[in-house]
Amino acid sequence: MTLGSKAYHEVSTKEYVLYSLAGAVGFVILTLPLAGLAPLDEPKVYAYGNAYYNLGIPVGISFSAFINLMIFIVGVLLFWGSGSLAKNLVIDSSALSFASLNYLNYYLIWYVWHPQMTFLPLFVETRYNGVSALQLDLGQVVLIILVYRLIKRARRPRPQSGLDSVNPVNESPQPGGVQK
Numbered sequence: 001m002t003l004g005s006k007a008y009h010e011v012s013t014k015e016y017v018l019y020s021l022a023g024a025v026g027f028v029i030l031t032l033p034l035a036g037l038a039p040l041d042e043p044k045v046y047a048y049g050n051a052y053y054n055l056g057i058p059v060g061i062s063f064s065a066f067i068n069l070m071i072f073i074v075g076v077l078l079f080w081g082s083g084s085l086a087k088n089l090v091i092d093s094s095a096l097s098f099a100s101l102n103y104l105n106y107y108l109i110w111y112v113w114h115p116q117m118t119f120l121p122l123f124v125e126t127r128y129n130g131v132s133a134l135q136l137d138l139g140q141v142v143l144i145i146l147v148y149r150l151i152k153r154a155r156r157p158r159p160q161s162g163l164d165s166v167n168p169v170n171e172s173p174q175p176g177g178v179q180k
Helices: 005-010 013-037 056-079 085-113 138-155
Strands: 045-048 051-054 116-120 123-128 131-136
Touching: 013 056, 013 085, 013 138, 051 085, 056 085, 056 138, 085 116, 085 123, 085 138
Parallel strands: none
Antiparallel strands: 045 051, 116 123, 123 131
16 A cells, blocks of 8 residues: 555544554654654752752653744645545544643643643643633644544545446547547
């Protein structure tokens, strides 16, 4: 099987989701080592109250998620509507990898600082030391786009098997005279 445009239509939705999950694991494996390159404006470990906090891990995971988000955005801008299996897998796999790293980052933030986090539609409200912050949850936005793409793909008509799947020959009269 090739990754050309015809293979995209021949792969079932179930197989496509499995390929997307495998691609997401691949993106996570490729971008997670880049977490050590995340820029920190503060010391990696600092004391607050009676505890020491390590910022390196949450900021690194956030940086890896950001790389996957950029791959998703560039993939959507360049490849949306493409019939190629590989190009569509780049979009959907990067979406899954970004969402998984995004929510892993939220878990690590909760684990390290123990803030009160409330997930709202498209937003996350975080409360810590009496201060509230409301931020757009890009993970939900990307997952909505991914679900839309998968539903659209699942509703696409599939070619029939057998002789009906071959494109019929155009037997209508052609302009220009006698038909051969």
